Amino acid sequence: MDIKNFLPGDDEKINMLLKFTAEVDKMTSVIRHTSLIDMSRNENDAEHSWHIALMAILFKDYAPEGCDIGRAVKMCIVHDLIEIYAGDTFAYDAEANKGKEEREKIAADRLFGQLPVELGKELRDLWEEFDRMDTPDSRYAAAMDRLQPFLHNTLTEGHTWKEGHPSIEMVNKRIAPAIETIPQVKSWYDLNIERAVKEGWLKK
Numbered sequence: 680m681d682i683k684n685f686l687p688g689d690d691e692k693i694n695m696l697l698k699f700t701a702e703v704d705k706m707t708s709v710i711r712h713t714s715l716i717d718m719s720r721n722e723n724d725a726e727h728s729w730h731i732a733l734m735a736i737l738f739k740d741y742a743p744e745g746c747d748i749g750r751a752v753k754m755c756i757v758h759d760l761i762e763i764y765a766g767d768t769f770a771y772d773a774e775a776n777k778g779k780e781e782r783e784k785i786a787a788d789r790l791f792g793q794l795p796v797e798l799g800k801e802l803r804d805l806w807e808e809f810d811r812m813d814t815p816d817s818r819y820a821a822a823m824d825r826l827q828p829f830l831h832n833t834l835t836e837g838h839t840w841k842e843g844h845p846s847i848e849m850v851n852k853r854i855a856p857a858i859e860t861i862p863q864v865k866s867w868y869d870l871n872i873e874r875a876v877k878e879g880w881l882k883k
Contacts, residue, residue: 692795699793705763712769713828714838722831724759724767731755731823738823741861746815754809754820757802761786770828770853771843812856822857826864829854833871837880847872847881 682701687694709724722730732755739748759767764786768779787806791799808817829850832839840850850872858865875881 695793695795702790702793703760703763706760709759709762709767711767712839712842713831714835716831716834718835718838724762727827728756728759731820731827734823734827735820738861741863742819743815743860746819748819750805750816751820751823754805754817755823757805758809758820758824760802761790761806764789769843771839771845771849818856818860822860825854825857826861829857829868829871832880833875836878837875840875840880845881847876847883850881 682698685694685698685701706725706728707723710721711724711727713722713727714720715722715726732752735742735748735751735755742748742751761783765779765782768775770776787803791803791806793799794802808814809820810817812818812821828839845853854868858868872881876883
């Protein structure tokens with residue numbers, strides 16, 4: 680069964696929303712490099728997006744001034760939708776990151792164009808704002824996006840680090856938006872970096 684089996688009703692907008700809902704189910708098939716904490720398999724995009732959306736609610740007391748938690752949660756949910764077409768790009772693979780911006784723009788045109796114009800623009804605007812990290816909402820959402828995989832690495836013996844072999848400087852750069860937005864996590868971060876080096880998960 681797939682979208683070819685969709686039986687439309689009389690309301691065209693409802694049909695568009697239902698078909699889009701079915702299309703984004705493909706997120707469950709986009710596999711990330713981050714392992715589940717139980718290390719049974721790697722997580723998919725849908726799981727990651729749900730996880731950081733929940734984190735945005737949990738960490739609300741640490742959100743920057745002026746942050747709208749509801750908007751940040753929306754950004755967490757939509758921020759990786761375009762990977763349905765663009766695929767997940769490993770943060771520590773320099774070669775794979777070449778052309779990433781153009782691939783994702785093409786994917787965004789294709790994906791958000793399937794929605795009614797106003798709603799498509801709303802979701803695309805949230806996606807673009809998330810990437811820019813230039814508002815309290817987007818900085819907070821991005822902080823969740825950076826904290827979650829780091830947490831997973833600390834609990835899976837550096838699973839992703841062992842795969843990508845990033846330098847500590849690269850890991851520091853990756854986590855920087857989270858520490859800048861929620862400085863209270865820095866002591867936890869520093870202790871875990873120290874342990875990662877001691878255990879050989881990361882190399883100086």
